[in-house]
Amino acid sequence: MNTDKPKVQFIDISDDIAGQRIDNFLRNRLKNVPKSMIYRVLRKGEVRVNKKRIKPEYKLQEGDVIRLPPIKIPESTKAAAPSTKLEKVAELEKCIIFEDDHILVLNKPSGTAVHGGSGLHFGAIEALRALRPDARFLELVHRIDRDTSGILLIAKKRSALRHLQAQFREKIVQKYYFALVMGSWKASCKKVTAPLLKNEVNSIVRVNPNGKASETRFKIMEKFEQATLVQASPITGRTHQIRVHAQYTGHPLAWDDRYGDPRFDAYTKKFGLGRLFLHAANIKFSHPANGELMDISAKMDGQLEKTLQGLRKTL
Known part of the structure; x- marks a missing residue:
């Protein structure tokens, strides 16, 4: 049993880290700490930057000093490195579509989180680290x-991470997604700029005039009897942006458990x-x-391809 008591930590922010939001930085650093706990200590002012309270969206600057309060991680949330013998871990090796000394590009399967946390023992990044122990x-x-599903970009050097x-x-x-949406998408709808507001507790995103400026560009790829395959390109990088913007236009994505239509x-x-067809x-x-x-x-998986083939037969 580990009896070590957590202590106050002071973290100096270097140029490598500058530019990150404080909440994202903490979520990366405190991988086994529940997201709700991170936002709670931020909200209560227990995390300080340069001895001052800050909001979750504060962007770190070179020379900042973060004070982290003692955070006790529940034993039940502490996760060991995933075994490389697990089928889901081993399969990720086959999903690498590009790699050199600086970057690795993964065609991430649907259902695999990008990182562990929030009840998940591991995600794609932890699995890749287990596969590449050196x-x-x-x-x-x-x-x-x-x-x-699809392209996930991973840096193999800190310099590459900063650059990217x-x-x-x-x-x-430039990022391009394929999404299957309900109904007939209008050719005139080439851009959606509705501002998005995220609920930090449940991560539900809504169009809200008080939200952050957001832009997604859409292009019709294929039309079917009751659906449209669109190409979506997010210009901004908001949570669930494509899904919410599609819903906002009246064309929710197929199998979207948060914003879809049963x-x-x-x-x-x-x-x-x-x-989810995204x-x-x-x-x-x-x-x-x-x-x-x-x-x-990155190629679509067999299930998405099969769905499109079936929809084409209805025309």
């Missing part, structure tokens, strides 16, 4: 939802669908080492 550095560059995160902040990175789920089930299909960015333009695509 890797000195493996960190997520960005995130995608657990039920979303800067590209995301400066909106240099009638559409029942319809698409006839074609073999049983998961796939991160393509990403374009500059290579962090040589500046080369990277254009990487």
Whole structure:
């Protein structure tokens, strides 16, 4: 039994970390601490930056000093490294679609979280670290939802992480998703700019005039009898952005358990669908080492392809 008492920690922020939101930084650093606990200590002012209270959206700056209060992690939430013998862990090795000395690109399966926490023993990043025990550095560059499949970018060097995160902040990175939405998407609807507000307790996102500016661009790829396959490109990176913007237009995504329509789920089930139809299909960015333009695509899984084949037969 571990009797060590947690202590106050002081963390100096270097240029490597500058630019991150304090809540995201804490969620990365305190991987086994429930998200609700992190937001609670932030809200109560127990986390200080330069001896001052800060909000969750505060962006860290080089030279900042964070005071972390003693946080006791419940034994039940402490997770050991995942075994490489687990089928789900071993399968991720086959999902790597690009790798060099600086970056790794994963075609993440639907149902796999990007990282552990919130009751999950491990996610894609923990599994990759278990598969690569000799890797000195493996960190997520960005995130995608657990039920979303497709491209997940991982840095193998801190310099690569900094370079790529800067590209995301400066909106240099281009991301394209495939989404199956309910009904007939209007060709005139090429952009949705509704502001989004996230409830930090339950992570539900709603269109709200007090929310953050958000923009998603849409393009019709294929039309079916009762559905449309669209390409969605998020210009901003808000939580659940594509899903909420699609719902806002009256065209929710298939099998979206938060923002969807059960009638559409029942319809698409006839074609073999049983998961969220949202796939991160393509990403374009500059290579962090040589500046080369990277254009990487990830194939949809068999279930999504089968669903589209079934829908085509109805035309």
